[in-house]
Amino acid sequence: MPTGVALRDPRQHLFAAAERILLRAGAGALTSRAVTAEAGCAKGVLHRHFADFDDFLAELVLDRVGRLEGLATALRESAGEGAVTDHLTHALTELFGPVAVAIVGLVISRDALRTRLRRTTPHGIPLLTEATAMIVAYLAEERRLGRIAPDADVEALAPTLIGAGHLLFADREGPAPETEAVRRTVAAIVGREVRGNAG
Incomplete structure (x- = not known):
């Protein structure tokens, strides 16, 4: 997804990306970069909605x-x-x-x-x-x-x-x-x- 394209529900979009990574490669592959790459969005999107990556994982x-x-x-x-x-x-x-x-x-x-x-x-x-x-x-x-x-x-x-x-x-x-x-x-x-x- 190109940078600048609005996501309808960024949190759920990022959660779905994290779940796909978990299923495909396991917990060790779950990083903020991997999640945003899987979601097709800029890394800043994750940090705009969560305090840090641990906060993202807790919310997931x-x-x-x-x-x-x-x-x-x-x-x-x-x-x-x-x-x-x-x-x-x-x-x-x-x-x-x-x-x-x-x-x-x-x-x-x-x-x-x-x-x-x-x-x-x-x-x-x-x-x-x-x-x-x-x-x-x-x-x-x-x-x-x-x-x-x-x-x-x-x-x-x-x-x-x-x-x-x-x-x-x-x-x-x-x-x-x-x-x-x-x-x-x-x-x-x-x-x-x-x-x-x-x-």
Whole structure:
């Protein structure tokens, strides 16, 4: 894109460029120069909208965290109907798409970025922590509805599901796991807690 051409949404344009780099070459290839080159804009565009490159990366992660809201709402609204294992399988598959897996890798690889993100996610790994809260809320609702055991420890089940899901999807270059493999993992974790025909 030639210099001087106005971008409709510069932030999202730069985020999309960063995501393409992450998917293609990994976190190590993500620099301000690489992002602006991928976006086809002058380097000054990034610095006009973000305090520095770490600020840009933090906002990129927070943008991805914000996208969890739709998934969290849909998951919560599915409580009480269908199979718990199906809902969780779908949620983990949606959550651990290639970009999200790359974002988690980015956060893990950059100390300065994790430090900056402590303002919004004081504990754990951003994106995974918020995803865990999403699963806790869903399981708590299913427990309230009597579809999982009344003594089910949702605070322990949720991070177990997130950790297992991340391991299943973490190979950025390999094929995504089959749905049935995800479902088997979910069933192994929550199967004993599910009641009646809610499985």
